Amino acid sequence: MQKLLLRRALLALGLVLAASAAIFALISAAPGNVAALIAERAAGPGADAQMIVRIADELGLNDPLPMRYGAWLMDALTGDFGVSLRTGKPIAEEFAKRIPITGALLVGGGVIALLLSLGMGLLGAASNGGPVDKGLHGLSLVGASTPNFFVAAMLVIVFSVWLGLVPTFGVRGFSGWVLPWLTIALFPACVLARVVRVNLQEIMARPYATTGFAKGYSRGGVLVREALPNIAVPFITTFGAQFTLMIIGSIVVETVFALRGVGSFFIDAIRFRDFIGMQASLLLFVVFFVAVNFIADLICLLIDPRLRRAKGA
Structure with a gap:
């Protein structure tokens, strides 16, 4: 190991x-x-x-x-x-001020994407071809096909301009993070929801899922007890990949919502031909990409001994 x-x-x-x-x-x-x-x-x-x-x-x-x-x-x-x-x-001083903002954006968006994807995937699998499953499938396709800037604009118009529930831009307490988190979480949540749904459908055809039904579990019980733990590896792998891509989404989200994070610093560096700032930002993005995928790979190795044996061989 x-x-x-x-x-x-x-x-x-x-x-x-x-x-x-x-x-x-x-x-x-x-x-x-x-x-x-x-x-x-x-x-x-x-x-x-x-x-x-x-x-x-x-x-x-x-x-x-x-x-x-x-x-x-x-x-x-x-x-x-x-x-x-x-x-x-x-x-380094710029990064010290901006990394916490980008980190809060990514962590909040990642948590929402995680919860939404698991909820949508489980509900779709429980419906199994029913109206809920078809509706969630269509929602996932729309969400995975809609660019971040359009999602941000629609959320601002509805929840800020029409309803006045949250600020239009900037960080003003918890409410100021709601729209940026939802915007950056929509795409990965929809992609992950399809991964969860497809893998659960495959797992439900396995013998241990049939054994779960023989024990008297309902379909929901088999999904949670037997199927969900067995999709952990593909889910974590895909979540790691989608989480790294969220750094690209942060560039758009920070610009739209006037968040002074690393993404907005990178855009400003491009506009003003700040080559040194561009180099530093890109290096930071690369380190983030590699570190997140390394951690996701490590978690998969720790939770699945079959991977450790296969890699060791």
Whole structure:
């Protein structure tokens, strides 16, 4: 088990290193001169060529690409992501203020997606082709096909403008999180609901489900006692994948609801050609992607000994 975990951890580390190298290379190849941008914002139109050359030398922009990547990566490992070209502040300070907001958005949305998907999947399986099952199937298809920005707009119009129940934007207590959480949770909840429904339907045809009926359990009892625990691995795997994709949804949700999280920082960095901010944000996204999938994989290994035997073999 320890060797398996070590292999998975090394694989995750390798993925982060490979992705960080790709990010650095792509941002470095983007059109624009970082030294010229810094000079223009420091001296205005009066920035001359000598000043640009001096800034480039100070930042090491004339060094070979591998050397620049190594220096950037070592600084990032120590928590130094550089200084934002847009705000002039250390990016680590920006992240310290913004990560809790994005974290609250993702955790709240993840909990709602988890509960909604399990509820919809179980209700659909209990109905088993009935009106409830068909209705939930149609709802899942609509939810999985609707973009976040449209969902956000509809929720704001109905619950904020028409009913006045929650704030339109910004974080103003618990009520300020309701619409962002619902917006970011809808897509993964609908996708996961179909995963739960399809896997439960398959499990209900297994012999141990038939044995549950022979014991006198109702269909709902068999679903909860026998079927639900046996879909834990595919559900956790899919939930991990959908949870990582929520970081992409957070970029849209934070922008629509004026939440000052990492997603909105990334959008601002793109608008203002803040290459250093873009690099740091993308690296943070990659670490999040890999870490969440690693944790989901680890949980699956811990709860299912068959996977440990298969991986060990």
